[in-house]
Amino acid sequence: MNSVLKYSFxxxxxxxxxxxxxxxxxxxxxxxxxxxxxxxKVLISLSNITLGxxxxxxxxxxxxxxxxxxxFIQLLxxxxxxxxxxxxxxxxxxxxALCLSIIxxxxxxxxxxxxxxxxxxxxxxxxxxxxxxxxxIFSLLAFLIAVxxxxxxxxxxxxxLLWLFFAIIYDxxxxxxxxxxxxxxxxxxxxxxxxxxxxxLARILILLKLDISAxxxxxxxxxxxxxxxxxxxxxxxxxxxxxTLIPMGILxxxxxxKDF
Amino acid sequence: xxxxxxxxxxFYHHGVFGGIVEICKDCDxxxxxxxxxxxxxxxxxILLGGKYYSEPILVDKSLVIIGKLGSEIVSASGxxxxxxxxxYVSFSGVKFSGVKTNYLKENAAIRIKQGKYFEIENNIFExxxxxIYLEKSKYxxxxxxxxxxxxxxxxESGNGIHAWYSSHLTIESNRITHQRDGIYFxxxxxxxxxxxxxxxxxxxxxxxxxxxxDEYRNxxxxxxGVGVAVMxxxxxxxxxxxxxKNWGTSAYGLLLKEINDAEIINNLFDDNTxxxxxxxSNRINYIYNTxxxxxxxxxxxxxxxxxxxTDNNFVxxxxxxxxxxxxxxxxxxxxYWSEYTGYDLNKDGVGDxxxxxxxxxxxxxxxxxxxxxxxxxxxxxxxxxxxxxxxxFTPKDVxxxxxxxxLVND
Numbered sequence: 247m248n249s250v251l252k253y254s255f256x257x258x259x260x261x262x263x264x265x266x267x268x269x270x271x272x273x274x275x276x277x278x279x280x281x282x283x284x285x286x287k288v289l290i291s292l293s294n295i296t297l298g299x300x301x302x303x304x305x306x307x308x309x310x311x312x313x314x315x316x317x318f319i320q321l322l323x324x325x326x327x328x329x330x331x332x333x334x335x336x337x338x339x340x341x342x343a344l345c346l347s348i349i350x351x352x353x354x355x356x357x358x359x360x361x362x363x364x365x366x367x368x369x370x371x372x373x374x375x376x377x378x379x380x381x382x383i384f385s386l387l388a389f390l391i392a393v394x395x396x397x398x399x400x401x402x403x404x405x406x407l408l409w410l411f412f413a414i415i416y417d418x419x420x421x422x423x424x425x426x427x428x429x430x431x432x433x434x435x436x437x438x439x440x441x442x443x444x445x446x447l448a449r450i451l452i453l454l455k456l457d458i459s460a461x462x463x464x465x466x467x468x469x470x471x472x473x474x475x476x477x478x479x480x481x482x483x484x485x486x487x488x489x490t491l492i493p494m495g496i497l498x499x500x501x502x503x504k505d506f
Numbered sequence: 507x508x509x510x511x512x513x514x515x516x517f518y519h520h521g522v523f524g525g526i527v528e529i530c531k532d533c534d535x536x537x538x539x540x541x542x543x544x545x546x547x548x549x550x551x552i553l554l555g556g557k558y559y560s561e562p563i564l565v566d567k568s569l570v571i572i573g574k575l576g577s578e579i580v581s582a583s584g585x586x587x588x589x590x591x592x593x594y595v596s597f598s599g600v601k602f603s604g605v606k607t608n609y610l611k612e613n614a615a616i617r618i619k620q621g622k623y624f625e626i627e628n629n630i631f632e633x634x635x636x637x638i639y640l641e642k643s644k645y646x647x648x649x650x651x652x653x654x655x656x657x658x659x660x661x662e663s664g665n666g667i668h669a670w671y672s673s674h675l676t677i678e679s680n681r682i683t684h685q686r687d688g689i690y691f692x693x694x695x696x697x698x699x700x701x702x703x704x705x706x707x708x709x710x711x712x713x714x715x716x717x718x719x720d721e722y723r724n725x726x727x728x729x730x731g732v733g734v735a736v737m738x739x740x741x742x743x744x745x746x747x748x749x750x751k752n753w754g755t756s757a758y759g760l761l762l763k764e765i766n767d768a769e770i771i772n773n774l775f776d777d778n779t780x781x782x783x784x785x786x787s788n789r790i791n792y793i794y795n796t797x798x799x800x801x802x803x804x805x806x807x808x809x810x811x812x813x814x815x816t817d818n819n820f821v822x823x824x825x826x827x828x829x830x831x832x833x834x835x836x837x838x839x840x841x842y843w844s845e846y847t848g849y850d851l852n853k854d855g856v857g858d859x860x861x862x863x864x865x866x867x868x869x870x871x872x873x874x875x876x877x878x879x880x881x882x883x884x885x886x887x888x889x890x891x892x893x894x895x896x897x898x899f900t901p902k903d904v905x906x907x908x909x910x911x912x913l914v915n916d
Contacts, residue, residue, distance in 0.1 A: 294882060298884060413884050413885075414884050414885045414888060415885075417880050417883045417884070417885035417886070418885050418889075420879075420880065421870065421874075421877055421880060421885070424874045424876055424877050425870070425873065425874055425877075428873060428874045432874070432876040433876060436876045436879055440879055446879070446880075446883070449882065449883060450879060453881065453882065469879070
């Protein structure tokens with residue numbers, strides 16, 4: 247498994263697209279730092295960008311990567327290694343490479359900017375952690391889609407749809423639900439709806455670290471109280487864990503029954 | 507010769523030639539109360555340094571009380587330090603401390619009861635429950651004082667400068683921190699508050715209740731629960747003030763409730779959760795103000811009529827405006843909005859397309875406050891954009907028909 251992981255990781259970090267992806271983050275971070283020396287503003291802008299980009303790149307890059315290396319994977323499947331090991335090694339290679347490019351692309355320029363001396367260290371770590379987490383979750387979803395659908399066009403369009411759903415449509419549905427139920431106490435419902443979508447969860451965690459939390463009034467107070475409590479942190483961790491465990495379980499099930 | 511003598515005697519009797527009473531630890535007079543009892547009208551009491559633990563002091567004569575060499579009067583029992591019941595009393599250079607929280611009596615370092623023409627200047631108030639308390643007093647000056655409270659909760663703290671049923675006061679160049687309200691006015695008319703710095707007070711930096719015809723100018727209100735609250739008052743002028751970093755779940759830069767005929771000119775609102783919150787206020791002119799980096803720049807609650815919002819700058823606020831009811835007779839015109847994306851073909855500095863300051867999202871927020879969790883999400887950006895292209899839900903009458911293309915400089 248290790249040698250497969252090594253192979254997939256090395257192949258990833260040699261890929262042109264990963265370089266472009268890392269370069270994009272480097273460029274954006276450096277440009278933002280140059281435009282405004284204020285680390286808070288840089289982090290706010292960066293968080294807006296990463297929340298939109300990382301899930302999309304994770305899911306599109308992941309499906310594409312699987313389709314491109316499908317033949318090699320099929321070749322490996324002839325070897326006496328379990329299917330699960332091969333796939334998890336490929337997936338981990340992808341996820342580690344994506345996280346690495348985020349850490350390099352955002353972490354390096356901000357470290358040079360002196361983020362560790364500013365008061366925003368925790369926000370910085372949350373931003374990096376959330377970006378990595380979104381990459382991990384969405385590249386896993388990508389593998390799931392790619393393994394499920396052999397047709398590349400179909401797989402890619404479903405990937406785009408899924409991204410669209412989590413990034414935009416889900417929030418619309420949340421808003422609709424809130425509008426319909428506005429006569430009822432909504433704070434618990436809002437919190438659970440936010441817990442169910444990893445992009446929203448990441449956004450809320452970042453928002454609460456920002457000063458903006460004060461704007462959130464009563465709901466913000468409830469939210470930050472909830473997240474500050476051990477139960478809240480536990481639920482958040484649980485939600486993230488479920489977002490990796492459930493797709494993994496489904497992936498495993500598909501793998502075991504799939505006829506390659 | 508005899509006439510001159512009579513005139514001189516007359517002056518002497520009326521205290522034009524006031525005597526001096528010195529107070530120090532080793533003097534005959536080693537206590538402020540004793541000094542007051544031996545002093546004549548219009549004498550000058552001079553504290554020559556040292557710390558004086560004192561029981562409540564009653565000033566019933568017109569006296570000038572001067573502290574030198576860091577003289578300090580400490581309330582021995584935690585009760586009120588000085589009660590003034592005479593006119594023409596002046597304090598300067600004294601440090602007051604040790605007035606403790608009392609739930610029955612509003613004890614203060616200096617309380618002036620029905621006094622006129624008093625002066626409180628260059629004093630320091632440290633950890634006092636109420637620092638200066640004026641009741642039914644007129645024509646007083648409070649200038650250059652340092653007031654540092656130790657307030658932690660609203661219920662067990664008092665105000666820095668508290669005025670009740672007073673008029674014609676001048677409150678100038680004081681620095682007030684960590685009290686409940688920095689300056690509190692209740693039934694105070696025709697007064698001027700100028701050049702003060704009121705920061706990190708628990709509740710309000712400056713608070714008006716039922717006070718008319720007052721003016722505050724060139725003050726800084728920073729990091730208070732609410733910068734300034736003006737309630738149930740008429741004809742207040744608010745000019746050249748800075749409302750900064752009043753940030754929190756229920757924090758406003760300026761809170762206006764049931765006030766009429768005010769002028770709000772050339773103020774700066776920076777980094778507040780809500781720049782101005784207005785409720786039931788009529789005939790107010792907002793001119794040349796700058797709103798920058800606020801959560802909401804302007805929040806109109808119901809019952810506001812005939813307000814004029816002209817020539818203001820709205821720069822980088824999360825949400826520019828929120829209006830609960832219809833805009834009625836209020837006028838919004840000639841402001842600069844940093845989010846304005848229109849064009850100016852004839853180059854007259856005024857945009858050719860009207861600006862709608864209420865976004866769909868702020869409209870939704872008003873309906874469902876919980877939807878704040880969707881802030882900064884892509885969906886909200888999308889919704890705002892589509893609403894901007896073709897307004898359907900947002901009130902059409904909340905509109906600036908002549909938005910400025912560049913910052914307004916008065």
